[in-house]
Every structure is written in structure tokens, then in C-alpha cells.
Amino acid sequence: MNGFASNRRVLVTGGAGFLGSHLCERLLSLGCDVICLDNFFTGAKRNIYHLLDYPNFELLRHDVTFSLYVEVDEIYNLACPASPIHYQFDPVQTTKTSVHGAINMLGLAKRVKAKILQASTSEVYGDPKVHPQREDYWGHVNPIGLRSCYDEGKRCAETLFFDYFRQHQLRIKVARIFNTYGPRMHPRDGRVVSNFIVQALTNEPITIYGDGSQTRSFCYVDDLIEGLMRLMDTPDQITGPINLGNSTEFSMLELARKVIDLTGARSKIVFKPLPSDDPLQRKPDISLAREALQWEPRISLEEGLRPTVSYFESLLKAETS
Ligand SMILES: NC(=O)c1ccc[n+]([C@@H]2O[C@H](COP(=O)([O-])OP(=O)(O)OC[C@H]3O[C@@H](n4cnc5c(N)ncnc54)[C@H](O)[C@@H]3O)[C@@H](O)[C@H]2O)c1
Numbered sequence: 001m002n003g004f005a006s007n008r009r010v011l012v013t014g015g016a017g018f019l020g021s022h023l024c025e026r027l028l029s030l031g032c033d034v035i036c037l038d039n040f041f042t043g044a045k046r047n048i049y050h051l052l053d054y055p056n057f058e059l060l061r062h063d064v065t066f067s068l069y070v071e072v073d074e075i076y077n078l079a080c081p082a083s084p085i086h087y088q089f090d091p092v093q094t095t096k097t098s099v100h101g102a103i104n105m106l107g108l109a110k111r112v113k114a115k116i117l118q119a120s121t122s123e124v125y126g127d128p129k130v131h132p133q134r135e136d137y138w139g140h141v142n143p144i145g146l147r148s149c150y151d152e153g154k155r156c157a158e159t160l161f162f163d164y165f166r167q168h169q170l171r172i173k174v175a176r177i178f179n180t181y182g183p184r185m186h187p188r189d190g191r192v193v194s195n196f197i198v199q200a201l202t203n204e205p206i207t208i209y210g211d212g213s214q215t216r217s218f219c220y221v222d223d224l225i226e227g228l229m230r231l232m233d234t235p236d237q238i239t240g241p242i243n244l245g246n247s248t249e250f251s252m253l254e255l256a257r258k259v260i261d262l263t264g265a266r267s268k269i270v271f272k273p274l275p276s277d278d279p280l281q282r283k284p285d286i287s288l289a290r291e292a293l294q295w296e297p298r299i300s301l302e303e304g305l306r307p308t309v310s311y312f313e314s315l316l317k318a319e320t321s
Pocket residue numbers: 013014015016017018019020037038039040041042043044062063064065077078079080081082083097101119120121122176177178179180181186
């Protein structure tokens with residue numbers, strides 16, 4: 001990244017999670033002071049174990065639904081379970097994490113005059129009626145379904161960010177993140193990439209929900225982190241929301257075949273009914289990110305799947321040894 005000032009104190013909420021741990025690592029490599037906050041609901045110590053020896057890394061066990069006071073220059077608000085299995089486990093807590101978490105972190109940003117970035121999601125578009133999704137599409141979301149605690153929680157968090165921006169002139173950035181994958185994804189969170197890889201590595205059947213024609217776009221974690229950091233670095237008038245994701249679409253069937261090829265698995269593909277409210281197609285329009293951040297994903301699905309497969313291989317080995 002160009003012109004990156006390294007002497008910043010940065011708070012990363014959800015820092016022990018999949019995306020958070022990569023973000024902490026990247027910020028530390030640039031010389032920032034990093035406070036990693038997590039309640040370890042879906043995060044893991046193993047994700048940040050290798051960072052504990054850095055003198056400029058601090059780990060804070062804390063729940064974002066409670067208020068916090070720390071002196072920082074920037075806040076990346078990533079704390080929130082991100083997969084249906086985890087966010088539906090305690091849906092009330094999920095909404096609280098998104099909404100109370102946003103209020104607490106925005107309150108902190110206001111008090112210490114920090115810049116704050118929200119990890120929002122493509123789920124704010126719900127089951128979209130417009131393809132690909134641009135940031136000015138308001139979405140098609142079920143407010144009372146099983147996924148609503150996450151989708152509506154994230155939508156409300158965006159509302160709060162923009163109200164703090166208008167009412168208190170806070171410096172805000174909102175990223176709408178689309179499916180991202182890579183090492184340190186949770187092995188059993190039901191997300192499609194980790195699911196397929198774990199099933200392939202254990203020679204279990206690969207389960208596809210629906211007929212496999214539904215498409216997703218997959219962004220490799222390094223590309224995504226670069227996008228988040230570029231967004232944080234934009235001038236104050238750029239608030240987002242900005243879509244960050246890969247716009248190349250793959251059907252679930254294509255993904256399953258790629259994973260089988262890469263792992264050399266003997267797995268069969270089996271089909272199961274689609275869960276409720278599962279969108280049939282989702283693809284970001286990333287023109288705004290291209291223009292405002294000079295950003296686009298660079299890592300192909302094959303390139304990204306290789307280190308991801310290696311990560312799961314060593315994780316499964318460690319679990320069975
Ligand atoms: N990975 C993706 O594809 C994706 C897509 C869209 C949006 N996002 C968003 O990015 C963020 C990070 O996602 P991820 O994939 O790394 O998920 P993750 O589950 O690996 O990380 C979330 C982290 O937040 C922590 N957390 C949860 N509730 C908390 C609370 N109340 N207080 C403190 N910490 C809490 C968890 O322990 C975990 O470490 C989430 O906000 C998610 O909604 C991710």
C-alpha cells in the first residue's frame with residue numbers, strides 16, 4: 001500500500017477470527033500497534049498464536065456488546081459470527097453483537113476521534129432481485145426469517161454508522177464483504193468452501209444444497225484485506241458502502257469439481273434441499289471499489305484454493321494426531 005503511516009494504534013474487533021487474524025497480521029507487518037479484541041465465540045487462539053510475540057500486539061478478551069475505552073486512531077469492527085450455523089446458534093446475541101457492538105464501537109470512535117470501518121456484508125442485499133448487486137440497490141430481505149438476525153443486524157449497523165456520520169460527523173467507512181475464503185476459516189461452519197474442502201480431504205461425499213446451479217463469487221482473503229485497508233485509507237468524504245468481493249461467478253457444482261481436482265479426493269457429489277432464504281445468485285458489482293480504491297481481486301480461485309487446502313490438511317492432521 002502506498003503512503004501507509006505505520007505509527008497508528010488500531011483496534012480490530014473480532015481479531016481472532018478468520019478475517020480479523022489476517023488483518024491483524026497485515027497491520028503488524030506494516031508497523032502498526034494492534035489491539036485484537038475478541039470474545040472467542042467463533043475465533044480461536046490458534047489464529048493469532050503466532051502474533052503474540054510481537055511487542056506491538058495486544059490481545060483483549062472482551063465482548064463488543066459491552067462498552068470499552070481504549071485510545072486508538074482506527075477501529076475495524078469485524079466482531080460478529082459470520083456463518084449461519086454460528087449466527088443462528090444464539091440469534092438474539094447475534095443481533096446484539098451487530099447492533100450494540102456497532103453502538104459501542106461508534107461511541108468509542110466518537111470519544112477518541114478515531115476513524116471506524118464496519119465489516120458489513122453482501123447479506124444486506126438479501127435474496128437480490130438485481131444482478132450483479134450495486135451499492136445503490138436496497139436489497140430484498142426477509143425481516144423475520146432464520147437469517148434475519150444477521151442480515152437485519154448488519155443493516156441496522158450500517159444505519160447506525162451513517163447516523164453517526166450525519167449526526168456526529170464521525171469518519172466512517174462501510175465495506176460490504178462478499179464470500180471470502182482462505183486459511184483460518186472455521187473448519188465446521190457450514191460455509192461452502194470449507195465444507196467442500198473438509199469433505200474432500202476426508203473422502204466424504206460433497207454435499208450440494210439445491211441442484212448446484214446456484215452461483216457464488218469467492219474472494220481470497222489477501223485480496224479482501226487489501227481492499228479493507230485501502231478503504232480505511234481513503235479521504236474522509238469516502239464513506240462507502242463499497243462492495244468488496246470477487247465478481248467472477250462459479251456454480252456450486254464447478255466449485256465442488258475444482259476442490260475434488262485439487263485434493264485428488266474420491267468423494268462423490270450428493271444433492272440436498274436448499275435451506276430457507278438461501279439466495280440463488282450473488283455477485284458484486286465492484287466498479288465503485290475499482291474507481292475509489294483502485295482495487296480489484298488479483299488471486300484466482302485455483303491460486304487461493306491451494307493454500308486453503310494445505311491449511312485444512314494440516315488442521316485435520318493436527319486434530320487426528
Ligand atoms: N468471511 C466472509 O466471507 C464474510 C462475508 C461478509 C461479511 N463478513 C464479516 O466480516 C466479519 C469477520 O468475519 P469472519 O469470516 O472472519 O468470521 P469469524 O467468525 O471467523 O470472525 C468473527 C470474530 O468475531 C468474534 N466475535 C463474535 N461475537 C463477538 C462479540 N460479541 N464480541 C467480541 N468478539 C466477537 C468471534 O469470536 C470471531 O473471532 C464479520 O463481521 C462478518 O459478518 C465476512
